[in-house]
Amino acid sequence: MKVQFTNSSISMSNIGYYEERLKNFDWSISEKELEHKKGDIINIGWYCSDRICLSGNSDKIALNYEGFDSVGKSYSFNDIRLASNTIGTLLRGLGIRNEDRVCLFMDRIPELYFAFLGVLKIGAIVQPLFSAFGDESLFVRLENAQTRAIITQRKHLHKIKKIIDKLPFLEFIIIVDHKKTKILENKEVAFNLEEASPVEKMEIFPTLAESPSVLHYKIGRAHV
Numbered sequence: 001m002k003v004q005f006t007n008s009s010i011s012m013s014n015i016g017y018y019e020e021r022l023k024n025f026d027w028s029i030s031e032k033e034l035e036h037k038k039g040d041i042i043n044i045g046w047y048c049s050d051r052i053c054l055s056g057n058s059d060k061i062a063l064n065y066e067g068f069d070s071v072g073k074s075y076s077f078n079d080i081r082l083a084s085n086t087i088g089t090l091l092r093g094l095g096i097r098n099e100d101r102v103c104l105f106m107d108r109i110p111e112l113y114f115a116f117l118g119v120l121k122i123g124a125i126v127q128p129l130f131s132a133f134g135d136e137s138l139f140v141r142l143e144n145a146q147t148r149a150i151i152t153q154r155k156h157l158h159k160i161k162k163i164i165d166k167l168p169f170l171e172f173i174i175i176v177d178h179k180k181t182k183i184l185e186n187k188e189v190a191f192n193l194e195e196a197s198p199v200e201k202m203e204i205f206p207t208l209a210e211s212p213s214v215l216h217y218k219i220g221r222a223h224v
Helices: 018-023 027-034 050-057 077-094 110-121 135-145 154-166
Strands: 003-005 010-012 061-066 072-076 101-105 125-128 149-152 172-175 188-190 216-218 221-223
Touching: 050 077, 061 077, 061 110, 072 077, 077 110, 077 149, 101 110, 101 135, 110 125, 125 135, 135 154, 149 154, 154 172
Parallel strands: 101 125, 101 149, 149 172, 172 188
Antiparallel strands: 003 010, 061 072, 216 221
């Protein structure tokens, strides 16, 4: 989405000026766009992947990624659908259920976005945390949310290991880039999206418009 900055306001190329759209905004506009009626099931993970595929856009590019090594990769909406299904199935197989908190403690790699949708698809609550957090900041948020699972990378494991003994509710540490040569330690689960079998079909949890989905923290409090 292209963003154009001016001195007084921000214009987004696909919706125009935010202030102007806000004046006439009504939730009925979104409901019409999403073909949603009050009381209907509305799972955000499904809407952001499966629904788009069903509309005929499965091959459309949804994500372009370039790593620090300048190696890039593109993902279609169908790629995202399959990846989020695969991660959702992994979590469900571990016993993660609706409204369980699942922390995403990763850099901005593709698995971060796929996991976000996968967590939503099973009705669990996404708890995204800044990967630069130290172990103390991480502990406060995981302890407060009584988080059951955390999805992370090897580079961040040392922070989690410092606090794991103080987090009895944290049952699973899912490592998306685990090395097969390294022995898994307490609560660790290895996962590699490239090696996992894509899950074509997964039962989507029937969340509603008011179902909690994302747990965000700001100074002094958390917001669901």
